[in-house]
Amino acid sequence: MDMIIIGIAGILTGIIFTVIVIYTSLSSLVLKEDISKFNFEQTEEELQKAISEMGWKIPKIHDLQETMEKFGKPAVRKVKVYEICHPDHAHEILSRDNERIVSSMLPCRISIYEKSDGKVYISRMNTSLMGRVMKGVVPKVMQSATVDSEKIISSLLR
Numbered sequence: 001m002d003m004i005i006i007g008i009a010g011i012l013t014g015i016i017f018t019v020i021v022i023y024t025s026l027s028s029l030v031l032k033e034d035i036s037k038f039n040f041e042q043t044e045e046e047l048q049k050a051i052s053e054m055g056w057k058i059p060k061i062h063d064l065q066e067t068m069e070k071f072g073k074p075a076v077r078k079v080k081v082y083e084i085c086h087p088d089h090a091h092e093i094l095s096r097d098n099e100r101i102v103s104s105m106l107p108c109r110i111s112i113y114e115k116s117d118g119k120v121y122i123s124r125m126n127t128s129l130m131g132r133v134m135k136g137v138v139p140k141v142m143q144s145a146t147v148d149s150e151k152i153i154s155s156l157l158r
Contacts, residue, residue: 086145
C-alpha cells in the first residue's frame, strides 16, 4: 500500500512539475527575441533590405511609439512592427477554405524595439511551432515562412 501511495505521489509531482515548466517557458517557446548588432535605424535599414532580397513584401510598418503619442500616452521607447508577406506563402493558405482560419496570423510580423539597456531587439512569433498544431498545408507553409524569416534577420543578430 505504501508503494502505491509513493507511486501516485511521484506521478502527481511529475505532472505538477511538468505544468510549471511548460507555463514558465511558454512565452519563450511562442515568441523569439534576439539582440540586433545595429542601432535602431541601421536595424530598420538592414531589415528592409533583407526582406526585399528574400522576395518578401512589407505591406505595413506600425510605429508604436508614434501611435502611443497620438493617443496621448506617455512616451515609450522606439518600437516598430513590420508586417511582412510572401505572396506565394500567403496564397497557398488563403486559397484553401480549411486553411483560411490562419489568416488572423497573416501577414508575418517582425518587431524592432529598444529596451532601457540601450540595446535594440528583434522579436517574432515562432510560426514553425504554431504551424505544427495545424492541419493541411499550414505546417509546411509556416515552416517555410519560418526558415525565410530567420534568414531575413540572421545578418542583423549578434
